[in-house]
Amino acid sequence: MAIGDLVEERKSLISKSKLYEELKIKADLSIDGVNIEKEALHALDVGGEIQEQVHSGFEMDKETHVGIELPASFRLPNGLVSPFKWDKSSNYTIALENGKFILVKKGNKLFEVDFQKRPKYYSLKTSDGQPMHNIATFVNDSNISAFYSNECSYKDKGEDCLFCNVNATKDTYAEKEVIFWKTPIQIGETVAAAYEEGIADHVTVTGGIIPERREIEYYLDVAEEIQKRTGLKDFNGTAVIAAPLDLSNIDRLKEAGYRTIGLNIELWDKNFYQTICPGKARNSGGWDHWLKSIEYAAGVFGHGRVRSNIVGGIEPKEKTLKGVEYFSSIGVICLPSQWCANPGSALEGHRTPEPSWHLDLAEKVVRLQKKAGITYDQAHDASNNDTGLSHDIWKIEDGLI
Structure with a gap:
């Protein structure tokens, strides 16, 4: 190896070392x-x-x-x-x-x-007068997220996921920030504005659990409005849905123009799932059907175009890693989030594992996903948040930061 190459390699190692030192602090934060x-x-x-x-x-x-x-x-x-x-x-x-x-x-x-500087589209309004920053939020690294509804049908049955505070958040901030239901036109206009500004090239459409037929038809309308207002047939969108009992609805979302799809299983261990996610366990076919839906989606959308989140820190690490390993083997992106006991959730006041626990999990997850041939570009396109620890490790290892 030439001396110049050795110098560059050393500089790269030093830079990587500094980034990992910074990542430890970020994990604490x-x-x-x-x-x-x-x-x-x-x-x-x-x-x-x-x-x-x-x-x-x-x-x-x-x-x-x-x-x-x-x-x-x-x-x-x-x-x-x-x-x-x-x-x-x-x-x-x-x-x-x-x-x-x-x-x-x-x-x-x-x-x-x-x-982070405020995006320009945050100061704009939709054609019906709603502030665009309440329609779709800028997350980071060219992602925006349209949380179309704070409604979760599990609340009425007392079956909210125990780590989730979506209903409590709506009740707390309803007067100022929360638009209960975003229309497809509002989302289409906001996505077009963010894309035109050049701050984003990927949109995630997500929300609380609602009845299947209502959800699917809504997502189809949103895709149509985004395409109409951006002029893009492939608008790089991720549809995050509940596991549909009718699996052909997954095909409909692909045909409508969504590039990726998210079906969040939340926990890999079935016993934890029954306790922590009672609504998902008793509806939408339960854990087994959620997995079946994810497998089906992988066949429809393709390798690296389906994601399923696991909430990192609730079940034992080895359980989560088994789930990640299986998802990796079928080309599904799984980058566990770092669970924190949020206000208003049933687990408020509980404690998540130490930052080092989450860092170790993230490192192992990235190795599993990369070994399966999943690329960072695919992880980016299927995710609505590039600020997770796994994303950072991936970017550091690939020299993207």
Whole structure:
């Protein structure tokens, strides 16, 4: 190997090492959250220059904060993006010093951070006067997410997933932020505006569990409106649905123009599933039918075009990894999320595993997915959030950051 190549390789290893050091801090922030000093929050133009949190689906902070605008995310020095999860008791605090925002841990200054700028389309309105930032939120790395409804039919039966706070979030923020039901036209106009701005090239359409026929017809209407308003037949959309009893509805979504599909099984262990996800266990055919639907979708959409989330940190790690290994073997993307006990969920007050536990899981997950021939581009196209630990590891290993 030439000397020049050795130098470049060494630089790459150093850069990778720095990124992994930063990732450890990000893992802490993802699990333990971050506080922010009043002076620092007041100095941020949240909702003006800086992108604000929009509670279209879930509250991810440690506590609710009606009337207090908080930033959506912030960037660490080497390019990793951390969602802003507010926790006043965190060991980490963002402070203001000489006009700069500094991340501090237990009184020790770590480094400067900056915040995600507010997309231009956030200041626009739909043709019927609704703010576009309430229709589809910018997540990160060219993703937007249209959470079309806060309705979840499991609530009325007392069968909400125990980790989920979608119904509680709707009740908390209904007056200011939540549009209960987004119309296909509203979503089509908002996606077109975000695509035209150049900030996004992928949209996830998702929401609470609703009756199957109503859900499928709605998704078809949304696809039609996005195509009409963007001029794109392939608009790079992910349809996140409940497992349909009629599996041919999966074919209909593919024919309508969705490139990818999401069917979130949530947990791999059936016993955990019965307890933690009572609505899914007793409806939509239960765990076995959810798996059957995912397998069927893999045959329709193809390798790397189906995703199924597992909530990382509720069941034992080896159980989750068995699920990831199986999904990898059939070309399904599975990048477990980092579970935090969110306010309003039945598990509020419980504790997730240590950050190192989640990092280890993420590393093992990426190895399994890459071994199965799934690419980062496929993971990106099928996901609505590129800020997870698995995404970061994938980008670091592939030199994408």
